[in-house]
Amino acid sequence: MNQLYNLNFKLNEMQDDPTLFTTLKGHKDTITALSFHPGLKSIASSANDGVVSVWQLKQPRKVYRFMGHKGQVSDVQFSPNGLLIASFEGSSVSIKAHSAPVRSVQFSCDGQLLVSSSDDKSVKVWSVNDRKFQYGFQHTNWVRSAVFSQDVRLIASGGDDRAVIIWDCDSKKEAQRYNEHIGVVYKVQFSPDSTILGSCSHDKKLKLFDVRSKRVIQHYDAHADSVLDLKFHPSGQFAMTSGADSKVKVWDLRMGKLAYTLYGHNGQATTCAFSNHGDYFATGGSDSMILVWNTNWVCSGQESLDEKPKQVKSKPTQQSLTQGQQQSSQQKENVQQTNSQLPKQKETVLYSNADNSLHKKSEFNQSVQLQKEDVPAEVITQLDNISGQLELITRTLQALEQRVSNNEQQICRLNLALTRDFERSEQIQNQIYDLRPLEEQVQDQDEEENVNYIKFHRAANN
Known part of the structure; x- marks a missing residue:
């Protein structure tokens, strides 16, 4: 799976x-x-x-x-x-x-x-x-x-x-x-x-x-x-x-x-x-x-709707530069270690709840990026895998529920159609039963008037 x-x-x-x-x-x-x-x-x-x-x-x-x-x-x-x-x-x-x-x-x-x-x-x-x-x-x-x-x-x-x-x-x-x-x-x-x-x-x-x-x-x-x-x-x-x-x-x-x-x-x-x-x-x-x-996967750089607030520029000190370099080197090591543990993805499935909230996948992205120094990397990887599997199971269950509801609607429609067909068949049978006495009377009349009927056709032929 x-x-x-x-x-x-x-x-x-x-x-x-x-x-x-x-x-x-x-x-x-x-x-x-x-x-x-x-x-x-x-x-x-x-x-x-x-x-x-x-x-x-x-x-x-x-x-x-x-x-x-x-x-x-x-x-x-x-x-x-x-x-x-x-x-x-x-x-x-x-x-x-x-x-x-x-x-x-x-x-x-x-x-x-x-x-x-x-x-x-x-x-x-x-x-x-x-x-x-x-x-x-x-x-x-x-x-x-x-x-x-x-x-x-x-x-x-x-x-x-x-x-x-x-x-x-x-x-x-x-x-x-x-x-x-x-x-x-x-x-x-x-x-x-x-x-x-x-x-x-x-x-x-x-x-x-x-x-x-x-x-x-x-x-x-x-x-x-x-x-x-x-x-x-x-x-x-x-x-x-x-x-x-x-x-x-x-x-x-x-x-x-x-x-x-x-x-x-x-x-x-x-x-x-x-x-x-x-x-x-x-x-x-x-x-x-x-x-x-x-879109993100292809960007021309000519369109932007993001309105970012203006940032005040300040000259960094030598101490802040040194600390920033050390933090960036640690982050790079963490990212490389996590990237080596995550498999490649052939098809990306994205979800949105249509309420202008954050992407569900972005929550998973943040959980991948967060790491504590006192927790071993193997434990973090296993927890991330479990989290991904739980999200997968949840989404699969949602899809199955949707399919079940669709099937239930189709079954209701079929039952309604079958009920209507059954009622129509009953009406046709009742009409047939009602017509049988009339058919018997017509047959009796045809037997009585059979000679006249034949004569009429012969007269027409003559």
């Missing part, structure tokens, strides 16, 4: 794991989409409560709410310059876009065009300045997602017809079609250089297509339930998915494996988004919560 889910980490690897930055509360229904401001000033969110919210990420954290929609808001996005926000529901006051609910919306990289997808089976492109329709494409069923490529020469779309289609914006024709999914395609997304197209589906799969060679290059059994959203890291080296199994997963595309699994939502993890440079990411769920995370 320890080999599969080892929760011991190297101290030099702990700083590379994502950490929860803040939790945003205010929506009253499922979060449907998230979008970071290009300058990391704020984050926009849309939800099924019909509200579009813009949350300031720096202090003082204010929230602005837009109540212009009359129904559920399915998507929201900042324009590339951060001056506009596009959001769509079934019908829009600004742009009378589609004849059915709009599922997705995205700006082109230059901010001049807008692409939308809808349940009217169409993908439409609009000019932002005059808000006029430019051209469109047609699916055979509802379209859940449509996105521009980086150079605005291609559009990818996917939907309920299970097809992922790449459209040529110049010729206005279909360029490539992929029929790899066996379920509804919820999201399509181009990589930052537009050489890879990703798609996620109701069939629990994540698939990556090479746009140039027109073939599948990576395939992942991503989640235990539907994969609802997909985003590429700006570096193009990682992808993030959110699923109906309440998990958010980060995939290392270079190594072709799962890098992180994050727990924080009570219910489906419906959407996710990276910031412009990828130093932060956010997730939203059916619990109406928005979790903002520090």
Whole structure:
């Protein structure tokens, strides 16, 4: 069990794991989409409560709410310059876009065009300045997602017809079609250089297509339930998915494996988004919560939300320097000794309680770092292993309890369905019993009027 889910980490690897930055509360229904401001000033969110919210990420954290929609808001996005926000529901006051609910919306990289997808089976492109329709494409069923490529020469779309289609914006024709999914395609997304197209589906799969060679290059059994959203890291080296199994997963595309699994939502993890440079990411769920995370594993150094207090600089004395050097050398020896005793970790599993508290794993990190001089190192190592095993058992029990509750709900649904079927069968049997006397009377009448019936047909033939 320890080999599969080892929760011991190297101290030099702990700083590379994502950490929860803040939790945003205010929506009253499922979060449907998230979008970071290009300058990391704020984050926009849309939800099924019909509200579009813009949350300031720096202090003082204010929230602005837009109540212009009359129904559920399915998507929201900042324009590339951060001056506009596009959001769509079934019908829009600004742009009378589609004849059915709009599922997705995205700006082109230059901010001049807008692409939308809808349940009217169409993908439409609009000019932002005059808000006029430019051209469109047609699916055979509802379209859940449509996105521009980086150079605005291609559009990818996917939907309920299970097809992922790449459209040529110049010729206005279909360029490539992929029929790899066996379920509804919820999201399509181009990589930052537009050489890879990703798609996620109701069939629990994540698939990556090479746009140039027109073939599948990576395939992942991503989640235990539907994969609802997909985003590429700006570096193009990682992808993030959110699923109906309440998990958010980060995939290392270079190594072709799962890098992180994050727990924080009570219910489906419906959407996710990276910031412009990828130093932060956010997730939203059916619990109406928005979790903002520090990425940590890749940092551009161009984004920061930490507001550290100013420190007064003072010149250190020679005695303090000597004491500091001795303490640092002792700490290095302790760290090296602990690192040599801790095994390597293949996959990091992170947990958050969604209440803006400290990461559970950070508590374990602190317990690893704390050492007393009067306690042997072997005893400390054994205690740390026991602590890690106890945490593992606790989390495993929590997961089993969740599965048991899910199974109980499914059993209740099956029992209800069986009860309804049994009642229907009884009603049908009663109807059959009630009809038997009528059938006997009809047979008696047929025997009495048999001659007339035959005569009638003969007369008709004559």
